[in-house]
Amino acid sequence: MPGLLLGDEAPNFEADTTHGRIRFHDFLGDSWGILFSHPRDFTPVCTTELGQAAKLAPEFSKRNVKMIALSIDSVEDHLGWSKDINAYNGDQPEQTLPFPIIADAKRELAVKLGMLDPDERDKDGMPLTARVVFVFGPDKKLKLSILYPATTGRNFDEILRVVDSLQLTAYKKVATPVNWKPGDSVMVIPTLPEDEAKKLFPKGIFTKELPSGKKYLRYTPQPE
Numbered sequence: 006m007p008g009l010l011l012g013d014e015a016p017n018f019e020a021d022t023t024h025g026r027i028r029f030h031d032f033l034g035d036s037w038g039i040l041f042s043h044p045r046d047f048t049p050v051c052t053t054e055l056g057q058a059a060k061l062a063p064e065f066s067k068r069n070v071k072m073i074a075l076s077i078d079s080v081e082d083h084l085g086w087s088k089d090i091n092a093y094n095g096d097q098p099e100q101t102l103p104f105p106i107i108a109d110a111k112r113e114l115a116v117k118l119g120m121l122d123p124d125e126r127d128k129d130g131m132p133l134t135a136r137v138v139f140v141f142g143p144d145k146k147l148k149l150s151i152l153y154p155a156t157t158g159r160n161f162d163e164i165l166r167v168v169d170s171l172q173l174t175a176y177k178k179v180a181t182p183v184n185w186k187p188g189d190s191v192m193v194i195p196t197l198p199e200d201e202a203k204k205l206f207p208k209g210i211f212t213k214e215l216p217s218g219k220k221y222l223r224y225t226p227q228p229e
């Protein structure tokens with residue numbers, strides 16, 4: 006079955022983009038990466054999403070995350086559309102977007118990566134690309150996958166928030182609870198024994214008492 010599961014390695018595809026031809030692994034290098042797909046160029050929701058992605062590009066860059074978009078049109082269309090996206094943002098239309106857009110006119114990548122939305126079709130009856138978010142770690146493995154239908158735009162602030170969680174939990178033995186934001190307390194992972202947790206988290210651990218008597222709700226301040 007086409008698609009990518011958590012832990013899968015990113016396929017090392019070659020593609021034409023608005024920044025030239027790329028090989029995906031070379032593009033990612035040692036960075037984190039986010040690949041976000043779009044149903045079609047010159048469509049309203051996609052334009053607002055790419056505008057917001059462009060505005061947030063410095064935040065992704067600060068986190069060492071390389072951004073790349075994909076849409077099922079040609080590089081020429083993408084370049085024309087980029088002007089509209091810049092204008093939507095109130096920027097100079099001619100400026101280069103801070104991330105490449107992959108041209109997937111034949112939907113080859115969309116099929117390979119399991120991105121098609123069967124409910125949204127173009128005028129020829131062909132399925133459009135759904136709004137996928139793939140986040141890859143520096144090891145090029147898939148760390149997060151979110152799939153939205155074509156009719157629901159994404160929240161890029163939420164995507165930044167999950168990147169913060171992914172990066173924190175990749176390096177520390179913690180998990181982030183519901184509605185966590187950077188700076189909030191985090192949870193000690195359930196498999197970590199109490200004595201090790203005390204050593205690892207010198208800022209202290211607060212365990213909430215529960216009717217079950219089980220001591221699994223263990224908070225600690227966000228580690229550095």
Ligand code: BEZ
Binds near residue numbers: 044048049050051
């Ligand atoms: C849009 O980007 O606005 C859109 C694209 C395909 C289906 C619905 C909306």
